[in-house]
Amino acid sequence: MDSDDFYRLIRTWLTIHLPRARRLSPHTIRSYKAALNALLDYLRQTRGLQLDEVSFAALDHATASGFSIWLLETRNLAPSSVNQRLAAIKSFLAYCAGEDPALVAVWLDVKRIRPVRAPARAPDALEVAAVEALIRAPGQDTLRGLRDTMIILLLFDTAARIQELLDLTPADIDTTAGRGRVTLIGKGRKTRTVPIMDTTGGHLDQYLAAFHPGTPDPATPFFFTTRAGQRHWMSQDNISYLLRKHAVTARQHCPDIPERIHAHQLRHARAMQMLRADVPLPHIKEFLGHANLATTSIYATADNQMVRDAIQHAASSTPDPAALWKGDDDLLLQLAGLK
Incomplete structure (x- = not known):
């Protein structure tokens, strides 16, 4: 299948399947669109593929794996954001496989990519x-x-x-x-x-x-x-x-x-400020829009860690921190529903 088929399926996925069949919110659809744009950017920067050269032939296990590493190391995205973009790409390919059986193999190949594991760490709040x-x-x-x-x-x-x-x-x-x-x-x-x-x-x-x-x-x-x-x-x-x-x-x-x-460092900073002002965790949870209190509790853990870090620092001081598409590429992205 050529690039025309690739962009045709992108357009029907974004403009028909997601909003009408799955009834996803505009916010979620924009997130999926951002994932596809990131993939196109990755293929252009690492494979030298221009927009009109991208087709399903460029998508396989190696591409998806390289894409996740690129998001982590070049785009500096958090593991959760990388996993969200990978999930969007897998969702698109699952739709394509349903539209054309010839694409089932592509979907199954990319589907084998495992989510990136997020290391447990305290939020990196700004002071x-x-x-x-x-x-x-x-x-x-x-x-x-x-x-x-x-x-x-x-x-x-x-x-x-x-x-x-x-x-x-x-x-x-x-x-x-x-x-x-x-x-x-x-x-x-x-x-x-x-x-x-x-x-x-x-x-x-x-x-x-x-x-x-x-x-x-x-x-x-x-x-x-x-x-x-x-x-x-x-x-x-x-x-x-x-x-x-x-x-x-x-x-x-x-x-x-x-x-x-x-x-997100500004969001973390606000949460830590509220915590240090003795705002109860349930109130902070509602303020941040967290689904459960366990997510908010990490800020309390982070604050304890900061105390330990400060103590260690004090002891050690004792003597002895978007490709803009232009020209015809703009038109191609618009036609595919990506802009």
């Missing part, structure tokens, strides 16, 4: 000084600086997952002083409303005045990029890029900022 330096780094002298400041501040104050932030619309924001809050749509389309600081509300009002003047469309993207005069939803790669960019500036004032920065 408060690092968070403050990161928030200050973009500055607010330009519209882009204002936007980036708002993104970093909101990621921290709401402890939102990166996709939860990207899914925000103006209708999800309430900046009323003393009652400010943000409504987030989390995993499984579960909605939760989290309070925000009054200072964050003030920054939100400033952002709304600059980017959503007047009475904004309540369904428009709260954070967006502009292409050809049209507003588009931001991608996770956009957020990752701006965090890495501003971390370079922030590191000049706070050397503790790690070289490998990601949005």
Whole structure:
């Protein structure tokens, strides 16, 4: 089967099968789309395959295995994120096998790839000084600086997952002083409303005045990029890029900022801040949108570990831290439903 068949099946999977047959949420479908885009990026960077050269012939056990390693070591994704992308690729190939028996062998070959094992470790939360330096780094002298400041501040104050932030619309924001809050749509389309600081509300009002003047469309993207005069939803790669960019500036004032920065470190930092302020774990669980308390309890374990690390450090000091497709590739991705 050639590349035409490959992209035809991608399009029907994304636009018909997932939303209509499986009735998956737009959030989940975007996640699956991101996995396919990552696979195409991997094939281009490691195999030299351009979009119109990709077909099912490029997909096998070796490709899927190399893809998972590439996500871990080059994209610096967490094992859980790698497993999510692998699961999306397997789901796509299972659909293709059902559409064409000739593709069953491809699906079974890739299906043999085992999930990446995640090592047990404490959340890599940023310290408060690092968070403050990161928030200050973009500055607010330009519209882009204002936007980036708002993104970093909101990621921290709401402890939102990166996709939860990207899914925000103006209708999800309430900046009323003393009652400010943000409504987030989390995993499984579960909605939760989290309070925000009054200072964050003030920054939100400033952002709304600059980017959503007047009475904004309540369904428009709260954070967006502009292409050809049209507003588009931001991608996770956009957020990752701006965090890495501003971390370079922030590191000049706070050397503790790690070289490998990601949005979840701000979420972890907020959770640790709440824990140290004696907020009960069940309240933190609801704030973070965790399904069970055991997931939240890791922050209590992490805090004990930090105490031990601090003691060890004190003893040791005693004398004796997105490929943008262009040209025809843009059209090809759009036709396949990937943009």
